[in-house]
Amino acid sequence: MTPVQAIIAKELRSFFVSPVVYVVGAVFLLIFGILSYLAVVNVGARAVQLMQLQGAAAQINLNDMVFRPTFYSTAVVLLLVLPILTMRLFAEERKLRTFELLLTSPIRINEVVVGKFLSVYLIFLGLLALTGLVPLILSLFSSFDWKPVLTGYLGLALMGALFLAAGVFTSTLTENQIVAAFLSFGLLLLVWLLGALGSVLGDTPAGNVISYLSFIEHYDRMVRGLLDSKDLVYYLCGVILMLFLAHRVVESESWK
């Protein structure tokens, strides 16, 4: 077993004996369920309306009416929920002085950072997989285009990775878990708002650059079913940057 695998195994074990994962998972799934239920009910009401107006069964696009709004709202939910998953990763090691064990073991710091990131990412992917029940059940009763749903899920998986990597980074900064969670929440919200700032500046070079920096533009394209390599590159770079910063902070620990 490589050090990374050992750390993943240990972190998963720690996650599943603490109530945090269960609470966060339950809340996330519940909210996702309610959001998609509301969207479906909304569609139902619209369909009845249209039927009364047009007198015939109207074509309703589930992709536009159900999945897209659900994906957008899920982004907000993740912003609130994921920092809670990542906050303990390094902050707790600091608090309990187990950091000393990791840093005096014959392993590299990047193995620790990557191991911790992957462990929490696996949990997130598990939660995401459970939300897959919603499109599966809907597909039994109606037909819709799977492609945008799948790219939307890819968008969620990538954006979630970025959120978690940012959370890993902020968790290295402090030994207080609440501070770590709040920092990553603030950091992500700030980057999100860059999108709004970019659209204020409009189609200028500065505006384009700033818009590119915000993760929400890239997510938006994927939810609409567009798969572009520059969006993939954006998330990949974002994750690597955050993990690199985390590595730096941990490394600098010994220079203090």
Place this chain on the structure above:
Amino acid sequence: MIEVRDITKRYGELTAVQGVTFTVDKGEVLAFLGPNGAGKTTTMRILTCFMPATEGVARVAGFDCFEQPLEVKRRIGYLPETPPLYHELTVVEYLTFVGRLKGLHAGALRSALDRAVERLSLGDVRHRLIANLSRGYRQRVGLAQALLHDPPVLILDEPTVGLDPKQIIEIRELIKSLAGSHTVILSTHILPEATAVCQRVVIIDGGRIVAVDSPERLSARLRRSEKLSVTVKSPPPDLVKRFRALPGMLNVFDQTDPHVFLLECELGRDLREEIARFVVEQGWGLLELKTVSMTLEDVFLHLTQHEEGLGGTAEASGTVQVTTTLEGQPRP
């Protein structure tokens, strides 16, 4: 096995360790002795590659702690001040994780785990959560963690803290049994511990090494006179003067108790008989007469409290320059 040359560590303005130099041979057990904040933990952290020194070189088994940290870390078992335990894991889960970090696999891991559990008598608690263990058990789990991969070098920061007297003896026996095959550095402020398990003691204070030697030789070196304590039933007011007049007497101190006197005689002269005869002949009533030997505790207190009086940098390991005159009253 361990070589430390001119190590200095500064935290901003604060100098935690200054110009520390010592070596430890293979199989030797060395104790770091010093008051809290003396720089013991800092030196240990430098040796375990937890932090680099600001200046100087530290080498473990021939590998530089700064240049080749992974090689050094592979050869060291380290018990930090606070045992690094994950409370949500059971003892076996925790040791398995540590073993994997140290690069042990499958069969080797299992046998290492069994050996560590047995050595530290953790059999009863192997499947208990660490959160539910008592302090003594936690300390032992921390030690098991350090010993797990059977490293040639062990660095133990206050290994017996939080243990009950029986466990302390067991751990000391364990450390003694490691001597010879393992090189051990341990820090402590419990002096009998240093005397009990170590061949050499490094006394460190204010970030500097004050003395390096065997416990016996340290106390011998500092003994510049024979000391006697005399208790007299009805001493005359000028007894101090009368004692001083005796041949071979260097100094006499009266204690807070008016009946007790502390006599310092020339080294190598036993004045007990003469003093006994003197007091008895005068009819003052001799109640007690005993020699006062300097314990390691006295040595420690003298070296660390009268630091300004010392020429105290030990230049090469094994040599001590103690140029102080032991002013003030030695502790009876």
